[in-house]
Amino acid sequence: MPVTLAIAGLLFATGSNSARTDVDGGRQEELSGLVSQENRKVDAYDQQVERMQREVDRASRARARNDKVAARAQERSDELGRTVGLGPATGTGVRVTLDDAPRTEIGEGNIPPDYLVVHQQDVQAVVNAMWAGGATAVQVMDQRLISTSAVRCVGNTLLLNGRVYSPPFAVTAVGPTDRIAGSLEREPGIRVYKQYVKTYGLGYEVERLTEVTVPGYRGTLDLQFAESGR
Structure with a gap:
């Protein structure tokens, strides 16, 4: 910590x-x-x-x-x-890659910088859609997610399990490809993100995988933070 x-x-x-x-x-x-x-x-x-x-x-x-x-x-x-999720998971799957807008767009002074970078809610929307689509395992970059995992962004960098990652951000899921792809299409947060993809050139790519292996979780299993129900 x-x-x-x-x-x-x-x-x-x-x-x-x-x-x-x-x-x-x-x-x-x-x-x-x-x-x-x-x-x-x-x-x-x-x-x-x-x-x-x-x-x-x-x-x-x-x-x-x-x-x-x-x-x-x-x-x-x-x-x-x-x-x-402590053991590896193998099967069909889907990988989504999110990326900031090209440098030429970021350099445009009349566009708010926040419009041109991937945010925490964008990554979280992809993760949520994958779980909702029946994923049995989800990985962000090279990190397996479990119930206590938290995806955090600081600026345009991703902080996960003590490591810092720069875009592009890859999110990989093991599970039924059609269901996961459909869930991605229906996710409201991703629909909003796609508007920025179209308008400002952010990156969004969906790849269907015939076979993919997500490694087991290797971080701490301690619950660091909790909030009581209301």
Whole structure:
């Protein structure tokens, strides 16, 4: 979490200074370098967590071979893991790619900058439509989504599970292609986004996949934030 907050802070700083002249160009490059450095730290932490998870898994399975109670617990754990998305999913699917408008459009001073970039609600609309269309697994960039995943945008960058991504943003789903494609067509948020695609040149591409594999979730399973029902 501290690394995630550090990355977000750097991005907010970068965004707040984006309107300055080229005099601050060196500072912008420095901030971008710091973001890349924090991304590398997150990658290293993730690799360490994966190694520890594999060690725990091996120890649990070794005990289950000689302990009936442990064996039943392991079977239950495997079943729950598949349900919540800890294992890979393979099948037919759909991939949607969202992108900012071309640089030539972004440079036009009479067009509000917010009209020319992909926003958090655009990515979320695609994710929601995929779930509504019967997706059994959804991945944003290289990150598997589970029930506690949160898609956040800072400026025109995506913050997910401690990593920062720049557009184009790829959202991939495993599931029935026709149903998912139909759900994408009906989603109100995507219909609004397509108006900006037509008017301002934002990118939107839908690809049907005969076979795709979405990896299992590898982040923390702790619930960081919750809000009680009203």
